[in-house]
Amino acid sequence: MEESGVLFSIGPLQVTSTVCSMWAIIAVIGLVSFLATRRLKEVPGPIQNLAEMAIEKLQSFFADSLGQKNMRKYFPVFATFFIFIIVSNYSGLLPGVGHVKGMALPTANLSVTAGLGVVAFFTTHVIGVRERGLKHYAASFAKPLYLCILILPLNLIEQIVRPVSLALRLFGNMYGEETVTEQLYHIFPIGAPLIMQTLSLLFCLLQAIVFTMLLSIYVSEAAEEEEE
Secondary structure, eight states: OOOOOEEEEEEEEEEEHHHHHHHHHHOOOOOOOHHTTOOOSOOOHHHHHHHHHHHHHHHHHHHHHHHHHHHHHHHHHHHHHHHHHHHHHTTTTTTBBTTTTOOOGGGGGGHHHHHHHHHHHHHHHHHHOOOOOOOHHHHHOOOOOHHHHHHHHHHHHHHHHHHHHHHHHHHHHHHHHHHHHHHHHHSSSTTHHHHHHHHHHHHHHEEEEEEHHHHHHHHHHOOOOOOO
């Protein structure tokens, strides 16, 4: 794995190309959000119309796994995950972006995906405690009680493995896709670029869907009330 080079420093803080890419992505998302919501109209303009269509699609997507109640309560969290990941993924299609090029692709950096995994971990358990209460949520990891000695360690290991798998899956797929695409460019410089760019449009979307879908399933399990 190639590390992103340090571009400049702010005191003891080293700013890498990955950090700059993330700043740029956050700025773009913030700007588009501002333009789409600053003057909401009953007859929406093009930007507002696209934003409303995207929100409706995401709400429908998350409602399938979270249910309508939890989707409405936690939609901003899941939408933020999805939008950041998909914009980061698609930024790799821009000229000069990639770990083998100039600016780094955030989701092809393990530090970034690990950070997303950590946030996903705390998101799952904070929502679980909020929905079921600390006592009932903690007790759910030791049920059934007569097997708690075996079940509790396995459940705890599973909770640790989940964010790790989310981070590694996203990183491995995006880093591998970038590497394979770059090698194919050198081997087949004429036909490969167009084919790979087309496939990347679907691949980048799929990775964002998989990450957020799995996270929504984990949260749904954490928040689900147990049957007596």
